[in-house]
Amino acid sequence: MEELFSKNVFTLKGQTWKNMRSILSPSFTSSKIRIMFTAISRNAKLFAQNFLKGKEEIIEVEFKDAFTRITNDVIANITLGIEVDSFHDKENEFYMMGKEVHNFSSLWKRCKMLLIVCLPKIAALFRLSVFGEEMRFFENLVKHSIKIREENDIRKVDMLGLLIEARRNYLDQQSKNSKQNSVAEVNENVNIKNTEEDLSDTAIASQVFSFFLASYEFTAKSMCFLIHELAINPDIQNKLYQEFCENTTTTEDLDYETVLKMTYFDMVVTETLRKWPVAAATERVVTKPYTIQPETPEEHAVHLEAGLDVRIPILSFHRDPKYFKNPEKFDPERFSAENKKNIVPYTYLPFGVGPRNCIANRFVLLEMKAILYYLLMSFEVTTIEKTDIPLDLTKSNFQCMLENDFLLGLKRRI
Numbered sequence: 001m002e003e004l005f006s007k008n009v010f011t012l013k014g015q016t017w018k019n020m021r022s023i024l025s026p027s028f029t030s031s032k033i034r035i036m037f038t039a040i041s042r043n044a045k046l047f048a049q050n051f052l053k054g055k056e057e058i059i060e061v062e063f064k065d066a067f068t069r070i071t072n073d074v075i076a077n078i079t080l081g082i083e084v085d086s087f088h089d090k091e092n093e094f095y096m097m098g099k100e101v102h103n104f105s106s107l108w109k110r111c112k113m114l115l116i117v118c119l120p121k122i123a124a125l126f127r128l129s130v131f132g133e134e135m136r137f138f139e140n141l142v143k144h145s146i147k148i149r150e151e152n153d154i155r156k157v158d159m160l161g162l163l164i165e166a167r168r169n170y171l172d173q174q175s176k177n178s179k180q181n182s183v184a185e186v187n188e189n190v191n192i193k194n195t196e197e198d199l200s201d202t203a204i205a206s207q208v209f210s211f212f213l214a215s216y217e218f219t220a221k222s223m224c225f226l227i228h229e230l231a232i233n234p235d236i237q238n239k240l241y242q243e244f245c246e247n248t249t250t251t252e253d254l255d256y257e258t259v260l261k262m263t264y265f266d267m268v269v270t271e272t273l274r275k276w277p278v279a280a281a282t283e284r285v286v287t288k289p290y291t292i293q294p295e296t297p298e299e300h301a302v303h304l305e306a307g308l309d310v311r312i313p314i315l316s317f318h319r320d321p322k323y324f325k326n327p328e329k330f331d332p333e334r335f336s337a338e339n340k341k342n343i344v345p346y347t348y349l350p351f352g353v354g355p356r357n358c359i360a361n362r363f364v365l366l367e368m369k370a371i372l373y374y375l376l377m378s379f380e381v382t383t384i385e386k387t388d389i390p391l392d393l394t395k396s397n398f399q400c401m402l403e404n405d406f407l408l409g410l411k412r413r414i
Helices: 014-028 030-052 063-080 093-101 107-118 120-125 132-151 159-167 201-232 234-247 256-261 263-275 314-318 361-378
Strands: 058-062 282-285 290-292 302-304 309-312 379-382 407-412
Touching: 014 030, 014 159, 014 201, 030 063, 030 256, 030 361, 058 063, 063 093, 063 132, 063 159, 063 201, 063 361, 093 132, 093 201, 107 120, 132 159, 132 201, 159 201, 201 234, 201 263, 201 361, 201 379, 201 407, 234 263, 234 361, 234 379, 256 361, 263 361, 361 379
Parallel strands: none
Antiparallel strands: 058 407, 282 309, 290 302, 379 407
């Protein structure tokens, strides 16, 4: 398996994974994310301003492309401190490489990815590679950035900077996460401790690459579903806009503390991730024998042996009327203070749960909120003649993905 791909926190296993997770966890605490949020907010504001240049009464936007570009720019800034403007420099190298990384239109490429993930030893034997040129680009970029920063003692609060600090043992490995601010958030429950795990340049590049790989697609797709739901549910959109107006002004930049106190905002995003989880399923490996006991006379005990892969159907849980009444309805009130206590544990899993949950879940939620905030403060989102209603999802993927372009309208408020 490619070294850059095999060393990331998503593919490592056992004690090696625990050590790497322990190194990375302090980089994603609330205090670090709060500092990064300034850059997220700045990029999101520039994103919305691009559409203000249009003169049409209703601006037609293909949001799959638009959200991919803003996500690319945010990640470039947050991970490596690189300023990228994918709306004006449409074929910049960072964006084009990211686009190619996520291009799985080739059946052979999809097959190779399955082999690498499911049968890593066989993949290694045949030296299968999925991200050849793209991986070399990211690895060289990260290693060059590390060299420049260390030679000139440059310290930045971005992901690369935090990983360099972790290697120097400057990060507080005992730092604790603050309270959970959203139902969708998953708190860290890995025991954070000092570790002698090697954090080489390649290992750092691997973490940056995996973060890019995961965040790029998740955020862009989730934003598409979110904005679609607001367009077809104008009452919810209006209520959300009112909350924005009550807490900020049109000339005000969004700050971290304001995001956290807007409860309806969080309910809307949380409900989006329930109805449209990007990952339809996830997997966990049984670490010791376990038996699921029958609950009714008709059922039989299920014996799980150590080493067995268990597939967890996230989308099925999220759309099961047993757990979420009228699951096809977009209803943020499910996650109100009054109702969220009724949610059955482990039935809401947009970021997974347990030690191997998505380490960047706070980052993704804040990025989604910043992008949406600046859009809605300037525009009302509307359906247009070309809008797919209902959404046409692809049948040939393990994720919730759109088959066609994602077209909606933006009607200027100001």
